[in-house]
Amino acid sequence: MTIRFGLLGAGRIGKVHAKAVTGNPAAKLVAVSDAMPAAAQAIADQYGCDVRTIEAIAAAKDIDAVVICTPTDTHADLIEQFVKAGKAVFCEKPIDLSLARVKQCLEVVRAHKGTLMVGFNRRFDPHFQAVRGEIDKGTIGLVEMVVITSRDPGAPPVDYIKRSGGIFRDMTIHDFDMARFLLGEEVSEVSAMAAVLVDPAIGKAGDSDSVQVMLKTATGKMAVISNSRRATYGYDQRIEVHGSGGSVAAENQRPVSIEVATGAGYTRPPLHDFFMTRYTEAYAAEIAAFIDAMGGKAQASPSGEDGLLALALAEAALKSVAEGRVVKMSEIL
Amino acid sequence: MTIRFGLLGAGRIGKVHAKAVTGNPAAKLVAVSDAMPAAAQAIADQYGCDVRTIEAIAAAKDIDAVVICTPTDTHADLIEQFVKAGKAVFCEKPIDLSLARVKQCLEVVRAHKGTLMVGFNRRFDPHFQAVRGEIDKGTIGLVEMVVITSRDPGAPPVDYIKRSGGIFRDMTIHDFDMARFLLGEEVSEVSAMAAVLVDPAIGKAGDSDSVQVMLKTATGKMAVISNSRRATYGYDQRIEVHGSGGSVAAENQRPVSIEVATGAGYTRPPLHDFFMTRYTEAYAAEIAAFIDAMGGKAQASPSGEDGLLALALAEAALKSVAEGRVVKMSEIL
Amino acid sequence: MTIRFGLLGAGRIGKVHAKAVTGNPAAKLVAVSDAMPAAAQAIADQYGCDVRTIEAIAAAKDIDAVVICTPTDTHADLIEQFVKAGKAVFCEKPIDLSLARVKQCLEVVRAHKGTLMVGFNRRFDPHFQAVRGEIDKGTIGLVEMVVITSRDPGAPPVDYIKRSGGIFRDMTIHDFDMARFLLGEEVSEVSAMAAVLVDPAIGKAGDSDSVQVMLKTATGKMAVISNSRRATYGYDQRIEVHGSGGSVAAENQRPVSIEVATGAGYTRPPLHDFFMTRYTEAYAAEIAAFIDAMGGKAQASPSGEDGLLALALAEAALKSVAEGRVVKMSEIL
């Protein structure tokens, strides 16, 4: 059976998903929609699909599922609309920037017994999956401490920053999800520090560009995240997990892995330039997982609940910075 | 303009090329042919193309180019047939196991001003290309010595060995081409040693399974190749080039690059299992290069001449082993 | 000129310093003292020096400097006694577990214009020094974030734990000093989390065995430290520093650096077993630096003040854990 897809949003991430869908033998891209017709048409031309309105896609008999890649403030509404229309929904993170709105949206999904999967792509990176695999196999014993490094090559435009919900909801949210994925227990306490070190304009916009966060679970497992909007050497994405029996780590990936040796030393090329090249395989794998979930082979995961919990950690981090104290998750949820 | 392809041979390597052709936006797979109808049909079903006879493909108006993936002993005949039919030809290595037959075939290609490209896929590996790129940029000065390690994870069946032309023509030929690609000068002298260390059955079949070869050019540049039909840790493919100003090396690639640390030490997973996973990107890139050559953007390279010269090095290596001496290329060509 | 040393304390770390002193061409070990005569005699026999009482060493005309390696609760008294006796003093960290006592002791040192150096050995590790060297050269621009990983191979006996002042004063103190060494600015805020994950007996003794700490300076530079009393794969000691122009990192060291490849993957041996093998060169270099300071070639560094400030960070971390909040250093000092 081939799953027939509609794509909502033909921007940067929309293109990534268009490629993932068309590259999957079990899927077919039927239609694309975008507020900017030229963007939709470009994808339609490349992959031979229709351009349709959102309403037409919701009403379409030849579409089983949608991938939502529109601006964040439309996510929750679209999820509700398409769940009600009986389509399976894959939505880019975050569901919404407001915790209350997310909860409301998940109510609607539950009420309609909808299929909702949230795009925490990193869970599908083969290297991070292998890290989780070693944990599951017991190679490192009981998980004790998780260390996550996530540094973007450069800051986005301040206009983007202003609409992003801030670094914790926009960038760290991926690391919050990864921490949950690896800790294997819910976080109960959050402490965060934030600074503006990269670009004063980010500070003027009310956001930070450099943050570090500590997490702790009820049984004492801990995680630490360090983030920056700047990394001159490429997209820095590393995780390590320490357990009672050992540790497992996923190092950075690079597009070309030669090494040049001269009198100046040994030099390897920079890392991937950003998420689209770094997580190419992950994007394909998450669409495959979504298709599996639609076929009943697996639960849709990461779920809407996972989206909610990562956002709640971002809220807690913001509150921790504002109040200079450890915030308990029971204060947030 | 879309290049319309016929695929000759639907075996293991045929499937690789079917994927490369269909994944290329400038190409379309129109038809496939194979002595075993079921094999051809499987590819036709997966990619939505026709099954046709070789003759039909040669005569087809809707086919511009063919990819030859049939058994080695049919290569030269097919190249001649399709060049005469006005198709551009991409042929898997080797053109033939006989130097004389290869020369004859290349005469026909020249006489018909045909486009012929030979499948030395490793030239298109992004890591090896980056090595060559550093040489071209002058990073390491003048090339002096090349060191090539190429070890297969396991020996092929003895039936395959018997038809293969022997390890130098079947396996080392890739390394001979890589040595030529990196030395930037023609080899003038060859010395080789060979042994049966992996499987006595290979020795009984008249072949070796472990070899090492030294090459030298007229100006004294040298290369050394070491090959084995056995590598328990995966497909071992490394090159290093030393020059007057430094060196550049391409290390092994692995599908998953985590590291586990326990009391037993630090462990990374094995390498790729074989060429199909190791050289995925290279197969796609060589088809892209072939398409560029058809469009006149570049010369078809590696050329039939490159195929001839790599085979000549294999001949020289065989003669060197047989006679226990350095063989000059002027004795062979 | 040869500096003539007395060694106070002939235990594990006393032996390390005896070796460092006797191996230094500008130094001579004249006498050793220990509460356990057999321990002192063993060092005397090995290096051909006298066994003397502490009082005799303080009064000795043939001794210029002492190395204090006695139990922590004697450090401050001995520093005062030997500074008054006109000897240069190298004292193992910490000066004392009480901030008030340390301040008092440093008053005495200042009043007598004494030379005091504190044994933060890691500053002298060639790899960490090279990290600092790159910062000083400006290679990575302005320092923004420091990440320190420090994991002991195993927990010390609970008896030791009880007298140690707790993990922050005993173990993390080295990382606090390293953070100050690398941040290049004083820390103004501290937030810490602590847990008992390794050994419940450590918890019963009122201490933690797993901690993570975030630090921040007035200008927003940040550091994060993660510590555990357990690392099955050896003594895990890593630092990385991120700046506006790049980053610099010091990886783990191992006594033997081979790599074995089999079907199970690629395995390197475990790390050094603990600080005595990991920091061999650092111990020799810190004694050399002390000798240089005595000869007026450099300031004694790390100074008593450095000892005080690292201890103050430990105090702040303890307070942060107890009160679940960010602690300002102005509350401590």
Place this chain on the structure above:
Amino acid sequence: MTIRFGLLGAGRIGKVHAKAVTGNPAAKLVAVSDAMPAAAQAIADQYGCDVRTIEAIAAAKDIDAVVICTPTDTHADLIEQFVKAGKAVFCEKPIDLSLARVKQCLEVVRAHKGTLMVGFNRRFDPHFQAVRGEIDKGTIGLVEMVVITSRDPGAPPVDYIKRSGGIFRDMTIHDFDMARFLLGEEVSEVSAMAAVLVDPAIGKAGDSDSVQVMLKTATGKMAVISNSRRATYGYDQRIEVHGSGGSVAAENQRPVSIEVATGAGYTRPPLHDFFMTRYTEAYAAEIAAFIDAMGGKAQASPSGEDGLLALALAEAALKSVAEGRVVKMSEIL
């Protein structure tokens, strides 16, 4: 029991051994001799030993063993003189540049039941020893192929080259010994290629500066050595051994192992500058092994016989280059 040493030769390598002897708790440096009195005096001053003539050292009752670090052309004579005088002899490689003279010398050693150890220091490098250790433990199964890379940072003065016996006897000889150490079987065939790529003056002096050698044993085990007198990135010393069950490799060592990441990529510092810093531990360990051999704890190894066999491989390589063929060791020995 303390072994009392005389040191013959106070040049560069003499200083290395003076340090190794005086640093060994079981040894004492009693006297040093050199044709240049100032050189001998410098060592005597540094380590507090006598300056004596060679004759006086041979006759001395307070000397048990000598370390010969004089020019190569004096080695064989001194070995004979000191074996006859009843001293244990440690001699720097080579025993002599003439195979006949070496054989004669070893006859004298045997006749006097002397203890003779030859300074193939690399056998004592902890990393190379660990490689051998894995072979002995069976980790990689039966040894099949050895790959040795040895590249000097720069060429020695042509005056040295002229007296050196040529690159095979001077430089490759270490790799010949290492190949024998790792193959675990005697070499039966040798094939070599040589070129002048680094410095034409070396060619004018009748020597080569870039060579590659293949070795083979009677059972088909093989080794390949590649050498150059130039490596801009430091002293390049690597070995890898492939066996039926896996492989083991020793990578290069560097004095400082940080990594800097910037927009230009990831850079590690160059390797050790040359053998004195690279093999510091090996020099100490080989003197310790010599002392053990004198105490009867082990055979003196590498023996005079090992010195002879490595030289014979150098002879074979020279003959192979001269005659353009594989040379059988039965032609040489």
